[in-house]
Amino acid sequence: MSPIPRQTPQTLPAHVPLVTEPMGVLASLKAARRNILSIIPEIATRQPMVSGRTGKRWHMVMDPGAIRRMLLEELDNYPKSIVTKNLLRPAIGESLFIAEGAHWRWQRRTAAPVFSHRNVMNLAPIMTAAAEQSAARVAAAGPRAVDMAAEMVRTTFDVIADVTFSGDGMFDVDAVHRGIDAYISEAGKISLFDILGFPDWVPRPGRVMSGGSVAEMKRVADEAVEARRARGSEGVPDLLDLLLDGEDPETKRRMSTPELRDNLLTFIVAGHETTALTLGWSLYLCAFDQAVQDRARAEAQAVLGGRAATGADVARLPYIRQIIDEALRLYPPAGIISRTAQVADTLCGRNIRPGDTVIIPIYALHRNHQLWPEPDAFNPDRFADRKTIERYAYLPFGDGPRICIGASFALQEAVIILATLLSRFRFTPVPGRDPDPVMILTLRPQGGVWLMAEPV
Template identity: 65%
Template sequence: MPRDAATHTAKDAPLPVRVPLATEPLGILGTLRAGRRNVLELIPEIATHAPIISNPRGKRWHMVMDPDALRRVLRDRVEDYPKSDVTKLMLAPAIGQSMFIAEGQEWLWQRRTAAPVFSHRNVANLAPVMTAAADRASARFAAAAGRAADAFDEMVTATFEVISDVTFSGNDGFDRDAVHKAIDAYIGQTAKISLLDVIGAPPWVPRPSRMLSGPGLRDMKKMADATIDRRRSEKGSNPMPDLLDLLMAGEDPKSGRKMTTEEIRDNLLTFIVAGHETTALTLSWALYLMAFDPALQDRARAEAQSILGPRTATAEDVPRLPFIRQVIDETLRLYPPAAFLSRTAQKNDELCGREVRRGDTVILPIYALHRHKKLWPNPDSFDPDRFAPGHQTDRFAFLPFGDGPRICIGANFAIQEAVIILATLLARFRFARIPGKDPKPVMILTLRPEGGVWLSVTSAESSG
């Protein structure tokens, strides 16, 4: 049963870990240090109160938290607000000109080609891979029962197993460990903000830190190209098509254009990076929040056990686990993996009464939006009932996957995977915080738990 709302939202109640937002101007060097340490420290505290903040001097920027203005940027005038040069500079070395970076017609034809890959039917067909990964994660947690385990490490393992299995089901000589290490190294170092980004240097000026990522990424791309070419020669030998098969078979319904090996590779690497990192983070933060609030953990466990009994969750169970889904949504509100987005205005415009000039940077601080005092009651508290049936929230106040035409193409895939794995784990185990070991939210490219998510693990049965 839901807990009493008064106990749940009391102002003096403990709060889950959060990022200390800036209370003083940072200056250029302070901005660089904060950006390399934790991008979210660039957000001023006032962003959780105001609809928009602007810097009209020097490198002009606007930080937007107003849902109507966000609707304009992400949906109504999306072509006038493409992804910023900084975003493209960070990601292009790893994922080329995939649909995540491409703009205009180049983006549109790729999106039309890939959309059927993530249809409800195809996503449901991939669910057995998620169920198998949940079983393997359960076995690892069972081996750790009675002691501490790093839930972040376990969830990264589980979600990478899922994405690699649904992408390259036949292995095809694809070195998964090498790919995993190359991606992790890229995110950890070369995706950090450069001083040249901070001062607004043009994109053609080389960023030295991003030139260091070459060998690992080059090897990863060569491996992917060879895998794609090998699969082409097999001509559909897989009994159940995986993401690679579906992308190879896909074509733009308007032009009939099909993706080249390079285009398939860049999009597959996008799916691998986004498909395991974001879901692993969501699950890690969800387990931390469950440990943070044992009463809500008990409630989620009761739902999972009532539906699953001793078995592992499947796609058919997902709609029957509404509270588990609420936990996932509230986790995405408090710790959105893509917590800081930016766009570059292509035309003069007006947002919240502010002049926006062509070339201005428009920042979408999703972390501040999700904790905005005027949009969410007690925004720093953990309350999954915000997402209970009947509760109304402005669609553009909750943007874990973005919105508009460029909403995350794999959102349904990620939600299905997260519900299957979380429900299975909560039905079988009890998770508790370890004093002094709470994670620290730090964003470089995604919002990661610095130091891991260390929890004590016990069997749900043996714990009573």
């Protein structure tokens, strides 16, 4: 691993101030409603495991061996937490993200071929076109600050709309996204009932209020799926075509319309927001460190020669990929994942009881002083040799059997877009407008990523 340039506390990139004193239930609720990451104790960046009680017993695990046990060796003993399922099930049903056990396994087997290397490469021209359009919008904005976080949301949304439905006029993808985003903004706020461990059947107010818009969104999606099923595919298969053709190789089962719709809704939201966040944070970090940006630009210009990046270029842009990897370390889109233990277990020598909430605070894991030198500093050279990175110390896409099914798609898209933009513009920060890392359901740059973009 290359030496890390010295970055003082005053010059470190934006980070979340973590808790140094224990918090009670109400204080935890107040903090979590503003920023879930703010309830992580600072000691979690220096210890392998931290335990406590806030209404119910919880454990935060930062030890790679214990995490491997949770995500791989004892997967069925650590299903997604009840809180996570309660938040998301009304919007995306029992899709891949929510399902457990046999129901998850057959869906994963059915959907895995959709994200094969061949299919992802076939979709690369859509990513290239979106990168070109984004560069044109940035250039047209003229010599003024641009919110690159919002621009990346638009760009990745163009990609997911096209790869999901090939621009099919039968489906209002924008309306679907607005519906899910509205649901998450209400229902995604941590409920006091969840923290206190109230039973599932006790209604959560935000989720009750937002149920009508979700039902309408699902109805529209079902109609679009049925229309495509009747019409068939045309040209290069998109995600809907591939899922319609998908079949579990073991049981020969195919997805029903509701199952297919729930997974498509998952891909639409997860497939564009997480990539947009990664790109927004990557551009912020490149503006933060001009030496990194210069090196990345030189690589991109040497490979691209003025054109937009393509799928075939990705392997020839290793430093661009390292920037993305480091952005995912510092600002993982899913900054916390939680599980509910089903049976008694032992992690890091500590007893885990059935019903305990076991949390992997990925934000703290990625900044743990036992695992990363100068963990709050920005240094893409950490990833120059991936063999030096302990596998379960770096989890931007999770790991084990439930590793994100769209990881290769997201990384290809991010490299194509970032390389294209850096080859054409120099990005510099706007004084006094640093983003604030805030996580409700994903880790977003609150306030936007406002940068000046100068053509080069």
